[in-house]
Amino acid sequence: MREKNGLQTVIRYLSDGIVLIALAWLVVYCFLSQVTISGHSMEPRLSSGNLVLVDTLRYKLLPPRRMDIVAFRRSDNTENVKRVIGLPGEIVVIQSGHIYIDGVLLDRPEISDIALPGIAQNPVELSEDEYFLIGDNTDSSEDSRFENVGNVRRSQIYGRLWLRVLPLSRLELL
Numbered sequence: 001m002r003e004k005n006g007l008q009t010v011i012r013y014l015s016d017g018i019v020l021i022a023l024a025w026l027v028v029y030c031f032l033s034q035v036t037i038s039g040h041s042m043e044p045r046l047s048s049g050n051l052v053l054v055d056t057l058r059y060k061l062l063p064p065r066r067m068d069i070v071a072f073r074r075s076d077n078t079e080n081v082k083r084v085i086g087l088p089g090e091i092v093v094i095q096s097g098h099i100y101i102d103g104v105l106l107d108r109p110e111i112s113d114i115a116l117p118g119i120a121q122n123p124v125e126l127s128e129d130e131y132f133l134i135g136d137n138t139d140s141s142e143d144s145r146f147e148n149v150g151n152v153r154r155s156q157i158y159g160r161l162w163l164r165v166l167p168l169s170r171l172e173l174l
Contacts, residue, residue: 086132118145
């Protein structure tokens with residue numbers, strides 16, 4: 001009788017484990033994607049080779065917020081990762097190495113001083129579905145300051161970076 005209870009307990013734990021693994025896989029498969037960081041544009045926060053999970057559900061329900069790190073598809077269909085700086089309807093300008101949103105200084109330590117303002121040396125007005133994205137390491141970032149990226153439409157942004165998975169020594173929520 002005791003053997004039967006022990007076997008039932010083992011079977012119950014195994015079935016619970018299988019159900020949990022299946023649910024975790026379902027959540028990851030349906031609501032998350034992964035991106036491997038390429039390049040140095042998001043350093044020091046994210047480095048080349050980091051593997052991150054992207055929350056693809058959030059932006060189906062809510063719009064991106066300022067300072068979110070997002071994954072988006074450029075017009076040439078390549079995936080990219082940058083930080084949201086300008087929101088729809090705002091005016092972005094870069095002067096003397098600093099970002100101004102609607103004339104107000106955006107003072108954020110995440111973003112390095114900007115040596116090259118690009119198209120944002122003149123005011124850039126965002127339409128109702130456009131965002132201005134920039135890399136944290138502005139000297140090494142191809143972002144909304146440049147014509148080949150430009151303002152990013154809402155439909156191009158597919159998720160918010162959520163969790164750095166690799167390297168394991170730097171595992172963290174973003």
